[in-house]
Amino acid sequence: MATQINPALARLWIADNARQYGYRQALQVTDLTEPQQRLLDFFELGITSAQHKSLPGLAKTDSELTTDLEKRINRVLWHSRTGIESTEVEKRFAEIARMLLQGSDPAELKKSRKTKSVFIERLDPTGLTVAKALALAGIGKLISLDQRRVSSADVSELGYLPAQLGLARVRAAQDLVGCDMQMHSRLSSSFDEVSLAILISTDIVNPASYQTWLARDVPHVSILFDEEGVEVSPLVIPGRTNCLACFEKHRLENVENWPVIAPQLLALDRSLADSAMLLFASGVALNQALNFLDLEKHEPLSLRLDRSGQLGSFVPKATSCGCR
CATH class of the missing domain: 3.90.930 (Outer Surface Protein A; domain 3)
Known part of the structure; x- marks a missing residue:
């Protein structure tokens, strides 16, 4: 001792x-x-x-x-x-200081993090940034379904290297991140062992993204980029908190024309993740993930940053979808 x-x-x-x-x-x-x-x-x-x-x-x-x-x-x-x-x-030092300042034993927490696996929905520059941070924090395994290849839009100071253009994102990310990173071509029983999932979307969160984790009782958090800024959802703990479907149901019932707008937004294929929004959202989502994985701590708050500079935290409005 x-x-x-x-x-x-x-x-x-x-x-x-x-x-x-x-x-x-x-x-x-x-x-x-x-x-x-x-x-x-x-x-x-x-x-x-x-x-x-x-x-x-x-x-x-x-x-x-x-x-x-x-x-x-x-x-x-x-x-x-x-x-x-x-x-x-x-x-x-900074990672160890975080553990100490939260009252944890770094040696024990390091062992615990090594056993955790985190799913990252997309390995675009946002997902890559999150993956690098999770690896630095000592998370043992990262998993993704992203089968895309590195495009010119992925190559940047916050993204992939020019030499990685055309490589599978998972392979390129593995080279940059250095920890155990796995790609699955389909949902499998191994997903039941995922400790936490991080979803990354633009305009609207695809229901198929979060239904997978609701069905498996896996905690998950959503990063959503939109035309005004970015919003990070509360950590969803299936059966215990409101889920992303509860938030979406409230919008369907209360936002004018949302039932018509939502499907069209789902069909869009674009990125609104500028550098400021990307770094803010990655940090917030990572902090939520580590607080839960380390301490089982979570807050019922969404955090939002607009490009105007306005920053806010709030409890998102929800209508029960029957998930609890």
Whole structure:
């Protein structure tokens, strides 16, 4: 067991005898004696269970002072069975900091993420961006049904390389992402093992996209680009939350001419994913995915960014479709 002051918190000098850890929910430790400062140095570096027993001697102080200080800083102490390799911290500090700031053990969470599989509906530049981020986060397997080839529209600073033009998107994405990425030509029983699905659409979400995951009880989130901006749906947990069909049913019943408009939008084949909308939506969807996969945490909110700069979060209106 290793004990350390949470490495994700900024270590801040306040005065000669005062230190602060973090600044959003800060812990300030004041009136420190020299022995207490030596103790803090050890806790900042991290100590093993064996070192913990001999800590008073190492810091040239007594057990009572050590126990008192440990109580004062208990809120920011982090305990781990294995600790974190220094090379891993250097390579993925931000990802590890996220885990620590959410109160998770990075070593345990890393193992858990390795067992997860995420479906990405499209491997266009948006899907590729999401795939890269999921790989960086340590998700073990990525799956897609996308059988398209890399087109000129896919080649960009946020997309594929010019040399990959004409390659199957999955193969090209595999080369760029580096983690286990699989393409399925049809829905199969392996889809029952998908941990979460990320749907990517323009103008309107195809009902066939989400019905697949409703039927399999797989949580899913939708990224929808439209003529004003982009909207990321709440995470849908089948049987527990309103689903995308509930949101669509409300529009069918309340938006003028929507029953006529919707089929025409489904027939359009275009992309409205400009760079600003793409990066915003990818980040929001990824954050929702990781919060659920790591903590089973979810919020009933859609997040929307318009090209005008207007940003909003709201509970989308829904009419029950009978999914619950």
